[in-house]
Amino acid sequence: MVKMEDLDPHHWIQWCPGCGNFGIVTAMRKAIAELELDPKDVVVVSGIGCSGKTPHYIKTYGFEAIHGRAVAVAMGIKLSNPQLHVIVNTGDGDNYGIGLNHWIQNMRRNLDILHIAHNNHIYALTKGQAAPTTPFMEKTSSTPHGNPEKPLNPLLLALSAGATFVARGYAGDLQHLTELVKEGLMHRGYAFIDVLQPCVSMYPKMSYDYYKEHTYYLKDHDPSNKEKAIELAMEEGDKLPLGVFYKAQTYSIHDFYEDIHQDLPASKHDIYDIDISDIIEEYL
Amino acid sequence: MEDIAIKIGGPAGSGVMSLGKMIGKLFQMYGWYVVIYDEHPSLITGGHNISYVRASKQKIYAHRTYAHILVALDKPTIDIHKNELKKPALVVADEGIAASLDNSDILSLPLSRIANELGSLRYYNTAAFGAMAKILGARKEDVTSVIKKLFGKKGDEVVQNNEAAALKSYESIEHSYFKLEKKANKFMLIGGNDAVALGAIKAGVKYLGQYPMTPASSILSTIAKHEKSKKIVVKQTEDELAAINSIIGAAFTGARAMTATSGGGFSLMAEALGMAGMAEVPIVIIESQRGSPSTGMPTHTEQGDLRFVMHASQGEFPRVVMAPGDVEEAYYMVFEAFNIAELVQSPVIVLMDKYLSSTIQTTPIFKTDLKVDRGKLLKDDQAQNIKGYKRYEVTEDGISLRALPSQPNCMHVASSYEHDETGFTTEDSEERIRQMKKRMKKLAVIPKHIYAPRVYGSDDANIQLICWGSTKMPCLEALKILKEEDVKAKVIHYPYIVPFPYDETIEILTKPNVRNIVIEQNYLAQFRGVIREQTGIYIDETLLKYDGREITPEEIVDYVLKGD
Numbered sequence: 001m002v003k004m005e006d007l008d009p010h011h012w013i014q015w016c017p018g019c020g021n022f023g024i025v026t027a028m029r030k031a032i033a034e035l036e037l038d039p040k041d042v043v044v045v046s047g048i049g050c051s052g053k054t055p056h057y058i059k060t061y062g063f064e065a066i067h068g069r070a071v072a073v074a075m076g077i078k079l080s081n082p083q084l085h086v087i088v089n090t091g092d093g094d095n096y097g098i099g100l101n102h103w104i105q106n107m108r109r110n111l112d113i114l115h116i117a118h119n120n121h122i123y124a125l126t127k128g129q130a131a132p133t134t135p136f137m138e139k140t141s142s143t144p145h146g147n148p149e150k151p152l153n154p155l156l157l158a159l160s161a162g163a164t165f166v167a168r169g170y171a172g173d174l175q176h177l178t179e180l181v182k183e184g185l186m187h188r189g190y191a192f193i194d195v196l197q198p199c200v201s202m203y204p205k206m207s208y209d210y211y212k213e214h215t216y217y218l219k220d221h222d223p224s225n226k227e228k229a230i231e232l233a234m235e236e237g238d239k240l241p242l243g244v245f246y247k248a249q250t251y252s253i254h255d256f257y258e259d260i261h262q263d264l265p266a267s268k269h270d271i272y273d274i275d276i277s278d279i280i281e282e283y284l
Numbered sequence: 285m286e287d288i289a290i291k292i293g294g295p296a297g298s299g300v301m302s303l304g305k306m307i308g309k310l311f312q313m314y315g316w317y318v319v320i321y322d323e324h325p326s327l328i329t330g331g332h333n334i335s336y337v338r339a340s341k342q343k344i345y346a347h348r349t350y351a352h353i354l355v356a357l358d359k360p361t362i363d364i365h366k367n368e369l370k371k372p373a374l375v376v377a378d379e380g381i382a383a384s385l386d387n388s389d390i391l392s393l394p395l396s397r398i399a400n401e402l403g404s405l406r407y408y409n410t411a412a413f414g415a416m417a418k419i420l421g422a423r424k425e426d427v428t429s430v431i432k433k434l435f436g437k438k439g440d441e442v443v444q445n446n447e448a449a450a451l452k453s454y455e456s457i458e459h460s461y462f463k464l465e466k467k468a469n470k471f472m473l474i475g476g477n478d479a480v481a482l483g484a485i486k487a488g489v490k491y492l493g494q495y496p497m498t499p500a501s502s503i504l505s506t507i508a509k510h511e512k513s514k515k516i517v518v519k520q521t522e523d524e525l526a527a528i529n530s531i532i533g534a535a536f537t538g539a540r541a542m543t544a545t546s547g548g549g550f551s552l553m554a555e556a557l558g559m560a561g562m563a564e565v566p567i568v569i570i571e572s573q574r575g576s577p578s579t580g581m582p583t584h585t586e587q588g589d590l591r592f593v594m595h596a597s598q599g600e601f602p603r604v605v606m607a608p609g610d611v612e613e614a615y616y617m618v619f620e621a622f623n624i625a626e627l628v629q630s631p632v633i634v635l636m637d638k639y640l641s642s643t644i645q646t647t648p649i650f651k652t653d654l655k656v657d658r659g660k661l662l663k664d665d666q667a668q669n670i671k672g673y674k675r676y677e678v679t680e681d682g683i684s685l686r687a688l689p690s691q692p693n694c695m696h697v698a699s700s701y702e703h704d705e706t707g708f709t710t711e712d713s714e715e716r717i718r719q720m721k722k723r724m725k726k727l728a729v730i731p732k733h734i735y736a737p738r739v740y741g742s743d744d745a746n747i748q749l750i751c752w753g754s755t756k757m758p759c760l761e762a763l764k765i766l767k768e769e770d771v772k773a774k775v776i777h778y779p780y781i782v783p784f785p786y787d788e789t790i791e792i793l794t795k796p797n798v799r800n801i802v803i804e805q806n807y808l809a810q811f812r813g814v815i816r817e818q819t820g821i822y823i824d825e826t827l828l829k830y831d832g833r834e835i836t837p838e839e840i841v842d843y844v845l846k847g848d
Contacts, residue, residue, distance in 0.1 A: 040695060048700070075521075077536060267688070276485055
């Protein structure tokens, strides 16, 4: 049985001290250990940015892809071998900016992955430029006179695009986040968690203290109620709700491919002597 | 008659292409060699479409500029193509078209009348097929077999109506103009893109990620047709970025994975191509070139992307660029592409073009006893006992043991970042040099898996036609014409361009008293540039074409005999 320690690759971690990512990676390790998943069957996929380094800090299989394409890489992995647990880690710029299309399309497909978006509302690794989730008129290194764009609402978009597990977590609450990650891992379909993640270096304004004041936990919410979930997602006021907004079991693209993987996942098919005589016959 | 060329013209949507296929199928049934080539604008209906069917008792490689028979499905066809006619110069058209032209040379046929009697103008082209079968001197029962073969999957009613249309018009003609002699040959009749699809399926492709783009789109449709029976995950993606990134994900799990596109889509793929190089993930990319730059001429042919695929993506990493010369080669080379990709754990690009993608040819029946070689791929049972596994271990040949997710004891990260032997991100100078050298060692290994330029024609010829990719077809046809004119020539065709076959090229190009001519379909003579870069040898004669139309054997012969 896998223990938390087994999931630590003991690398020197390149994140800044106090980074919200520590909470996220710890929640992932904890969830995998508590669910007793075999790490060899887990693939952690990321793009580029601070979140992109996540696969290196958890001892499973991993793929650190190029900027914005983590979800597309994950799709290829999961469709070729649906037995693998695929966890995508993206940043907000990575997912809500450059990679937006893949995210929307795969929620529409209800691809069976867990997607954790590290949302620190800033481009941190490139030193503090505005991101798609940076607040309106905020001054950043690329918007010294204020951000002229309204921020994107990830949860509302996820709900409308067809994700079947939509949640908001907070990197500063390990216990709560671990539960969300566990629930997301067990969900069949697109499980999306937008994680509020303090960036202590590049956006200290949204600090741990800030989030303590500006979040609250969902109580007595029925996650099967999509209309209510949409209402909650639209709450953009002083306090943001945390928890599972929406959860449903519906068609997933994997249903279509089920027969292909029936005996073995496609990635493990024996390909040494594929018979194509029936196809050749068509051309005779 | 040894050789018959038929040109069919009409608006898009009138069944020009499928009539071409029916006639081609008839010749195939009689054991004749066939080449079919279609030309059409980027439209769904209207415009002017052509299908050109050339059949011969002798081996043929490409279409010619002339036609013996012109089948006009509309009036403009006659005007546009009448000057291409060669004896017996037969023009075949519907009675409506013939009457309006008041031209007694036109063989007037009741095509629309027959179609209307059957209740739909959809049968217009099958009626034309029946007439053509009679004109060519084919037996009635062969007309029925062609229709069964081509329409059989569409249900009994479709077959019956098409049969009725074809037979009625067959019988409306009193006598045949030719005698279609049966030959003992048994061929496949198949197009370039279908050959690519078959090569990939035979190679065990398990994941295809593709976004439709002319002229590569039919690769997606053909493989999708067989997705259930051959158990292949076929995914039409949201764009070419998702196409290539998802095949990289698929290949990472161990599935043989491929994408297909044209130059525009390949432009979007450039960044991820480098990731496949860096993370050492074996992928196969089909790039079928079209008239460019930008949107260019989507349904026309060109060889303008050679330099692009050779150098696309930032930085340096090993890759293979191959360019099959005809339909048969497309099948075998795509199969090889999957082996090479896994043997050297690098991306392989198969460079096609519109001409090859859509040319339909008779070919010997594809061999299927081909050997799949997956290189240094770790087997599940080997993984059980492995210790200290390193995905990017520095080895003698630069290729490391490839473990797959779900295998025990081998967990690692594949990374687009520079990494150490375990896959962990590093920016350390020494580690960088070690990994760079490790990857680049493959450059010495790859040449073992490719083959030299192929030489066709007489040994003692002092004219060498040097070409790559699809220009092989018109070059070989030109060789036949030159032979008839007592001009000795050779065709030197390069199926592999990266890595460049240096030794063989030096030997070929340094023969004394030889006239070398580089023939390619672009403005800048890109391949001539590659030869010069690789060997220092400058070939001053080129025959270049960039109007979107495949170079014709006649143009080649003309150039060889008269020069510029």
